[in-house]
Amino acid sequence: xxxxxxxxxxxxxxxxxxxxxxxxxxxxxxxxxxxxxxxxxxxxxxxxxxxxxxxxxxxxxxxxxxxxxxxxxxxxxxxxxxxxxxxxxxxxxxxxxxxxxxxxxxxxxxxxxxxxxxxxxxxxxxxxxxxxxxxxxxxxxxxxxxxxxxxxxxxxxxxxxxxxxxxxxxxxxxxxxxxxxxxxxxxxxxxxxxxxxxxxxxxxxxxxxxxxxxxxxxxxxxx
Amino acid sequence: xxxxxxxxxxxxxxxxxxxxxxxxxxxxxxxxxxxxxxxxxxxxxxxxxxxxxxxxxxxxxxxxxxxxxxxxxxxxxxxxxxxxxxxxxxxxxxxxxxxxxxxxxxxxxxxxxxxxxxxxxxxxxxxxxxxxxxxxxxxxxxxxxxxxxxxxxxxxxxxxxxxxxxxxxxxxxxxxxxxxxxxxxxxxxxxxxxxxxxxxxxxxxxxxxxxxxxxxxxxxxxxxxxxxxxxxxxxxxxxxxxxxxxxxxxxxxxxxxxxxxxxxxxxxxxxxxxxxxxxxxxxxxxxxxxxxxxxxxxxxxxxxxxxxxxxxxxxxxxxxxxxxxxxxxxxxxxxxxxxxxxxxxxxxxxxxxxxxxxxxxxxxxxxxxxxxxxxxxxxxxxxxxxxxxxxxxxxxxxxxxxxxxxxxxxxxxxxxxxxxxxxxxxxxxxxxxxxxxxxxxxxxxxxxxxxxxxxxxxxxxxxxxxxxxxxxxxxxxxx
Numbered sequence: 203x204x205x206x207x208x209x210x211x212x213x214x215x216x217x218x219x220x221x222x223x224x225x226x227x228x229x230x231x232x233x234x235x236x237x238x239x240x241x242x243x244x245x246x247x248x249x250x251x252x253x254x255x256x257x258x259x260x261x262x263x264x265x266x267x268x269x270x271x272x273x274x275x276x277x278x279x280x281x282x283x284x285x286x287x288x289x290x291x292x293x294x295x296x297x298x299x300x301x302x303x304x305x306x307x308x309x310x311x312x313x314x315x316x317x318x319x320x321x322x323x324x325x326x327x328x329x330x331x332x333x334x335x336x337x338x339x340x341x342x343x344x345x346x347x348x349x350x351x352x353x354x355x356x357x358x359x360x361x362x363x364x365x366x367x368x369x370x371x372x373x374x375x376x377x378x379x380x381x382x383x384x385x386x387x388x389x390x391x392x393x394x395x396x397x398x399x400x401x402x403x404x405x406x407x408x409x410x411x412x413x414x415x416x417x418x419x420x421x422x423x424x425x
Numbered sequence: 426x427x428x429x430x431x432x433x434x435x436x437x438x439x440x441x442x443x444x445x446x447x448x449x450x451x452x453x454x455x456x457x458x459x460x461x462x463x464x465x466x467x468x469x470x471x472x473x474x475x476x477x478x479x480x481x482x483x484x485x486x487x488x489x490x491x492x493x494x495x496x497x498x499x500x501x502x503x504x505x506x507x508x509x510x511x512x513x514x515x516x517x518x519x520x521x522x523x524x525x526x527x528x529x530x531x532x533x534x535x536x537x538x539x540x541x542x543x544x545x546x547x548x549x550x551x552x553x554x555x556x557x558x559x560x561x562x563x564x565x566x567x568x569x570x571x572x573x574x575x576x577x578x579x580x581x582x583x584x585x586x587x588x589x590x591x592x593x594x595x596x597x598x599x600x601x602x603x604x605x606x607x608x609x610x611x612x613x614x615x616x617x618x619x620x621x622x623x624x625x626x627x628x629x630x631x632x633x634x635x636x637x638x639x640x641x642x643x644x645x646x647x648x649x650x651x652x653x654x655x656x657x658x659x660x661x662x663x664x665x666x667x668x669x670x671x672x673x674x675x676x677x678x679x680x681x682x683x684x685x686x687x688x689x690x691x692x693x694x695x696x697x698x699x700x701x702x703x704x705x706x707x708x709x710x711x712x713x714x715x716x717x718x719x720x721x722x723x724x725x726x727x728x729x730x731x732x733x734x735x736x737x738x739x740x741x742x743x744x745x746x747x748x749x750x751x752x753x754x755x756x757x758x759x760x761x762x763x764x765x766x767x768x769x770x771x772x773x774x775x776x777x778x779x780x781x782x783x784x785x786x787x788x789x790x791x792x793x794x795x796x797x798x799x800x801x802x803x804x805x806x807x808x809x810x811x812x813x814x815x816x817x818x819x820x821x822x823x824x825x826x827x828x829x830x831x832x833x834x835x836x837x838x839x840x841x842x843x844x845x846x847x848x849x850x851x852x853x854x855x856x857x858x859x860x861x862x863x864x865x866x867x868x869x870x871x872x873x874x875x876x877x878x879x880x881x882x883x884x885x886x887x888x889x890x891x892x893x894x895x896x897x898x899x900x901x902x903x904x
Contacts, residue, residue: 285725286734286777304714306707356749382750386722386781387715389788389850395753418704 203318204228206247208238208264209280210256218251221307222314235259242268247275249317251310254281254292262295269296276317280305286385308373308419315370332368333425335404335412337361346404356381357400364413364423373420397421436610440603444596451595455588463581467556470572471537474558477507478570485562493568494520507572508542508555514565526569528559533567535560542573554578613642620649629657673716673849681709719849722781726860732775740812740887741766741804743776747783748802751791759796766804770812772887774861779887782857785850786816786883794820798877807886811863815884817870819877828867854885863887 205227209215212233219229230247232238235256242250242264250268254261265277279297281288289300299313330337334347342358344351353361359381364372374393378384401413414422484492490511497509497520510521518524527540536559541552557571616633623631632653633646688702726732748764755762772779790800798819807813823831831851851865858865863886870880 286775306711382746384750384780384784385777386784387718388750388784389715390754390791392750392754395757396750399753418707 203248204230204246205314206230206232206238206241206250208232208235208241208251208256208261209253210234211253218310222311225311225315227314233257235261235264239264239267242273242275243271245273245275249314250275250277251314252277252279252297254279254283254288262292265296278310278313278317289385306373306418308371308416309375312371312373312376312419316367316372316376319367319370330362330365332365332423333410333412335365335423335425337365344404346408349407351403353400353403356396357403360396360400361404364421368423368425371416371419371422376420434607434611434614436607437603440599440607444599444603447599448592448596451592455592459584459588463584466577466580467574470556470574470577471558474507474556474570474572478558478560478568481509481568481570482560482562485564485566485568489564490519490566497521507570508557509571510569512567512569519566521569523569523571526559526567527555527557527571528569531559531561531567533561540571542571610642613646617642617646617649620653624653629653629660673720674713677709677713677716681706681713684709716849719853722778723849723853723856726778726856731862732778732857732860735773735775737771737773738776739768740770740772740779740814741768743780744783744802744804744814747780747787750784751787754791755800758791758794760791760794761799762802763799764802766802767806770804770806772812772889774887775857778857778860779885782854782885783814783816785854786814786885789850789883790816790818790820790881793881794818795877798880806889810889812887812889813884814887815882817880817882819870819874819880822870822879822881823867825869831867851883854883858885858887861887 203226205222207215207218207222207229209218209231210233215231215233219231222229230241232241236258238250238252238256239259250265252261252264256264261279261281265279268275268277276298277296279292279300280303281292281300282303292300298317301310301313328338328340330339336345337343337358338345339362344353344358344361360377363377363381374391375387377393377397378388397413397415401411405411405413412424414424416422481493481496484496493511497511500506500509501522506522508521508523510523510526511519512526513519523542528536528538537556538559539554539556542555544551544553553573553575555571555573555575557569559567559569561567613636620631620633632650635643635646635650637643684702684706688699688706691697691702692699744764744766748762748766752762787800787802794800800819801817802814803817804812804814855865857863864884866882866884866886868882868884870878870882873879
């Protein structure tokens, strides 16, 4: 997996590279917008990590230019600007995800992983399958080893997200943003309670627990 | 030349203007009175002289000079005799009560004149004012008829004196009244100006006196005072916010630094594994960042002064969403959770901020209510029309004396010092309420029941029609 990091803060970029390399990603760095655009045009990247504010060409312009030229490589925006309007502007420019600085490595890696996965599943699926867990998106039914599992609407959404990102770590913030569409940090980890409820529904009575807690990161659904 | 201050005030200038108008009106009125009284007296004398002249002329035409003389003799005995003089065609005096005609250069056309007659009063010779008419008779003689007008003149003098008096009184009263009024008004304005000057000089505690007259000056003073109250509170809030930020960030940063230092010392001395310390340090950092995030959000809301990116949404729907997020947490903690949501209450607000505010209120309720208690979420329309989202819990509550303080920015209660971010949570709610022209209210909960209570009711009130919308009254404006 190759990643392009377009970030003018050298130290931050180096740290990011180390963290991503640790997680098995191959990184290339660019220190400003023009250099980043040049590198991205060369192609061959699975994900672009683009800082919003860059010398010579800002991140939003960079991504807009790429998209106009038909490049659909997933983009993760990094920004110190956390306002809703900033996020919306970033996503409208063609960004796929938006991470506000400062962030934890785990958060960055989880989001990059999520973006690489997004590419692989291009076609529309009606049935999700992870190990012996099955989700019918049209009938809105969930089964594990043919045993039907009754889920609340939100639990269904939560499980759908986890299944779409099976094998990857997903963070609490990701769940809050993608499943609940909240962009603030609750004081209490309310997500944990929701996940543990879901866990009790899909793992109870089965030998192999699927919904695992990843220390320091979040959760992972394993086959 | 510099006029005294009182003469430079707007009220005094207005007073002068009105005084001028008033004086003009009074002059017209007094002139009318003069014409109607003094003028009338003079005209009446003239008419009497003319009538006498007609009578005598008629007598002359009937029977000549003798008839006139006869009439003059008869009239000489009357109480207030006219003055007569009959002059022959040769200009010589024929008869009469005066020696010579006061009309100089009589040409033959009727001529009026004002003159003086000599008289004796208590033995002293005096001149009395008189008026007369000389006309030519058919036979070439001419006749002069005059009247003593001393009494009329005296009357006119009296009237004129009275009128001058009245005029002077009008001007004096007007001036005095004007000075009084302008002194009163400029005193009020001076009071207000003094407050403005004091505030400009940095004294935010200055307040304008409200005199209790309930006039526009009182209204203005009250408005100014209220504005200053808000400003002072806000300034105090900012000052306090600085202290609170320092406290909220400095303590965890100090902890973090100490932890790193200890870990460093340990590693240097070759003792133990720093992993634990580093992990703790990361957690501390996250805590600091979380606090920082909230402080930033509050600062943004305050700086904007209004909710950014407002949208219209159903408050109950949003509350249901947030409730769904927190319901499992309540269950986990052994709390009974219930909600009562009135649908269809549309508010225009920043959805994210209102969601966060509700989450913070619920968070606090869950945090402070012991197991076995209950948390209730309500959305309703107030009788005032405002939308209200409230959370009632059966926790220990907040003493009444502290409630107002809790709603203020960055205030923590002593006994909640150990629960991180609690004060900040409600501070954010307060900032959200303020930015939406709403309010954060704290009341007692359901009261004390056994171990539970008295509880707390925290309400976020959002105006039914936000200020921004109410200003938008359909009249196109340039922006």
